[in-house]
Amino acid sequence: MTTLNANGTSLGSPGRSWPGSSAARNALRLAIAAPFVLLAFKAHAGGFNDHTNASLRQHARAIHWGSSDLSFLGQLYPPLPTGVAGLLPSTFALAVLGALGAGVIIEALGARLRARGMSWPALLALLISFGASPSFALTATTDLRAFMALTFLALALEGFLRFAFAGQTHGGFQAGLAIGFAALCDPIAIVCAFGFALAAPLIARTRFRDEKAAGRATAGVLLFPTVAGVLGWTFLCWRFNGSAIGWLHDAAPELGFGHGVLTQMDTATRALGRPLLFSPVFVLALLLLVYRRRYLMAIGTALPLGCVWVAGWVGMQFHPQWTSVLLGVVGVVALPRRPGRTMTALIVLVAGTGLLLKWTLASSPLVLAWQHALLH
């Protein structure tokens, strides 16, 4: 079989194909996940107070699953992490699940880098810089809800780039589905979905310049799963709980401009500073795109940053380390393909600097408490 795009240019396989067999892929995922499982165990044994996962589990246990009036639907959001937390026996099990997810996400990034012709030194430097950072490990093993949303958003972004730039509808499926699932984990994904939908027509205008309705269609297929999921959930809540958007208020209690539009804007902008400092790979990727005048790609890459900013502005709450991890993912997937020697050296240098910054400048009480638990 020959793989070609509409113009006859080779695109490579649309799916992840590294390692080649699914058995090898799963083995690699498990191998990558193993250190995170160990970290989860150490933190648990060291008495780390995993309050985020604990509250998720408490939330899940408080739900009267299967009550005949179905009023529990009003408390179920976010349904995916809540459902998972309801099924698993302990907070530690949630941490292990997160650790396994970390194996999946790092393997996926590795596959993406391999597909883009990244050399082994650069690939390893990027993955270590990303995976060995405290913010990633902490999010993976202590905040299942945020990590699930993050994983789905990472997959969505990877699919979006393939869909928007290479015209692969499989990428569109992945993006739409993943972002729809992300919206069932965290409402911030709804903002991201609209971000994708807004960026898509810009990209579509270039790709399908002469084709009528291409932009509208591109936005439609990206937005539909999220909108359908949110409307479906709203309908079920309205039908069985009497409150259509109560779930959204519960999930984002600060939603709105209660502290003033400008004040919140200022807060959201300041909140991006530290994650940007911890994400030099993202900054490098963005600068390279601008330098190479690939402005649309740069817009696509900056999109998650914009989404996080908008989400913060409208009052959605999330931890800055979550933003760091998201930007880390974006940076890795947006780096140029087949870098030369100089570029590889630059990538290795920047990735190493990022890792150093993440460990030495980590000052959040949560991170420090977690590090403390690991050392004891």
Add this chain to the structure above:
Amino acid sequence: MRITQPLNTTRTTTAELSVGELLVTRGLITDEQRRNALATQAQTGSRLGTILIASGAVHPRDLYRALADAWGAEYLDVSRSELDETILPRVDPGQLIRESWIPLFRDPDGTIAVATAERPTETLHDHIELTLGEPVRLVVSSDWSVSKAIQLGYRDAVVDRATEQLWRDHPEASARVVLDRRQQIVGGLTLVSVIALIVLFPTATLSVLSLLLATGFLVGIAFKFVVCMTGARKEFEQTVTAAEVAALTDEELPIYTVLVPCYRESEIIGQLVTNLGRLDYPSDKLEILLLLEADDDETLAAAKASNPDHTITFVIIPDGQPKTKPKACNVGLFLAKGDFLVIYDAEDRPDADQLKRAVIGFRKARRGTVCLQAALNYFNAGENALTRMFTLEYSFWFDYMLPGLDARRLPIPLGGTSNHFRTDALRELGGWDPYNVTEDADLGIRVAARGQRVGVIDSTTFEEANRAYGNWVRQRSRWIKGYMQTTLVHTRHPIRLVQQAGLMQALGFGMLIGGTAVSFLAVIPLYLVFLVSLCLPAAEVGKYFPGWVLWFSLTNLLLGNGLMIWVSMMGAFRRRRYSLVLWALLNPLYWLMHSVAAYKALWQLATRPHYWEKTAHGLTHEDTDVPAPGDHTEREWNEPRVAGPVVAR
């Protein structure tokens, strides 16, 4: 009929070259025509006579007269000869078609006169004598005349074979009987049990039924989605590249038969002839059979008036029941001389290089591949809401589902047109079931049930989407009825099906064919339950359905509908029909129409199982003109080549 013997051989002989000179000498062709034909021969390897006939330079009668002279044999036009009916039953008409000869009558001395379109050699003479068991005398006739005489002589046998052969050879594979004894018993007992349970335990039974339905619906949707995602992964994989097509030489191309069943298609027959003329395939290796029904004088007249290309032959299908497309196709299969065979509908516009792609596709196909299905789509997609929805549906089905089924090696229900077959394999399969009104889907499943394969090729045939609602319901009810027939046929021996086709293939068949029909039947009840559940207070609904059942069903309904709408949007996107993408939001209404058609289908299955709901074509108001056909040599005689017993008589 079209020529036989020259089609069967590609080797050039000295005798043929001299035939060219002979024809020039007799003034039947010009020297320039002879030289052109020789140039073509160098490219295709076909016989000179075949090329000259295909180009319209010479009439078959004149060619065979000259050949008879060259061979030192008697020429006889046998197309309307009286045949000795006592001799005919001794030979299988299929053998006669393949070998291009027919016993005619007894000479006064008892010798049997036999007409042949082959060179009357000693070997052929001995072979025919051995077959008939009596002394024979060979005369030469054109292959078209021989074929026509065979159809005349074996009219009843051909019709009987086209109608009943599958039933006789494999009764369990035929839809002639709707329900066999075992199905009647099992079905009857199941129905009675369900009714009894509803009467005795209404709430529990409704809950269980609802849960079963919802689970089946969820599994069906999940199956389609997974297959669709597999198809999406194959998006940029080309089974055949343009470079491979370009590298193909005419010499290596096999004979290709194109069957075009036409019934009440007088409006579009001219367009059909134009579209067929656009096929990029050497005319001397192309055999196009227009299958016309005997009671359809209007289409025949329109076909004659369309000035068809010399590769086109009209075959008149004798009247009789069942009057179905598969019966006509079986007659066409009987007459087909190609190594490969394809079916097109009358309104079809296949990609010009589709036959070549199929030839390469078969070369590269997995072992056991007997058929390749091309993608179908519509040229009048934007005409009205119905054509838009139809196009959305086809884009999803042919661009995602079929490649996905192919990649997962699951059974592929063939579309009604653009299925390319290995002719021998199709004959071994028994051809189409004339009692099944979706003979195409049935054949695809039969292929899988015998452990063989259907593949796909990345080439598209554009059709006319149905723009009239009544016409659409008629067409769709026939399709769904056919799916019901196919389900009943292939579930007669479910264990054997699993053993032969494999478990996943059998499940895939169940979900694709049976599941489709059942899900369409379920749409109206599910929508009604949904509406009722909206109108009643939750507590009231809870009296009949436990909360979790209702929750599962509603979530399922929303999720299933959402997913199918989305894949429909993506299908249009992939086809670059961007303006159709948002129309996919109307799919729930479209499925409601399917449900109406499904109930009509169910009613017809009980009352008129073999009735063929004819779909009217040529209703589109969109401009259907296509570019003019290629540079064809103007034909030099105007006699339409009509074959078939009814016209002949």
